[in-house]
Amino acid sequence: MTLIKWTPRPTSIFDDMNKMISNVYENDWNFPVRSKTNWSPEVDVKESDNFFTLTADIPGLTKKDVNLNVSDNVLSISGERKVEDEKESGNFHYRERRYGSFSRTFNLPETVKEEDISASFKNGILIVELPKHEVALPKEREIKIN
Numbered sequence: 001m002t003l004i005k006w007t008p009r010p011t012s013i014f015d016d017m018n019k020m021i022s023n024v025y026e027n028d029w030n031f032p033v034r035s036k037t038n039w040s041p042e043v044d045v046k047e048s049d050n051f052f053t054l055t056a057d058i059p060g061l062t063k064k065d066v067n068l069n070v071s072d073n074v075l076s077i078s079g080e081r082k083v084e085d086e087k088e089s090g091n092f093h094y095r096e097r098r099y100g101s102f103s104r105t106f107n108l109p110e111t112v113k114e115e116d117i118s119a120s121f122k123n124g125i126l127i128v129e130l131p132k133h134e135v136a137l138p139k140e141r142e143i144k145i146n
Helices: 013-025
Strands: 042-047 051-057 066-071 074-081 100-107 118-122 125-131
Touching: 042 100, 066 125, 074 125
Parallel strands: none
Antiparallel strands: 042 051, 051 125, 066 074, 074 100, 118 125
């Protein structure tokens, strides 16, 4: 039996060429790095018996920089990380951190009580508690046949 490495998407020679060029020109201290402005915070969603917990890593921002909205079973998280001014703080030789605005949306299940959603933000971590409705089991009764 031969084992074959699984690749989730087809690769092309152009992907490999782009990686090689990026490694040569963008990862050296002597060359400036192009800043990528599109970024999105990483999020975990966990479910327990009574609620869902959404945890987002948003380092470098304060709770005033983050907007959290819910409407029609859609939860939206947005904000913006400001770019440091290179002229005032010197020239960058290497830059990996991303700047600019971000937005994430999540479709909520119908079991979430929108009016009771709460959130906290501490040390760059946003925690959103999404409580569930109490599950109402259908009442069962026996019907006599006449």
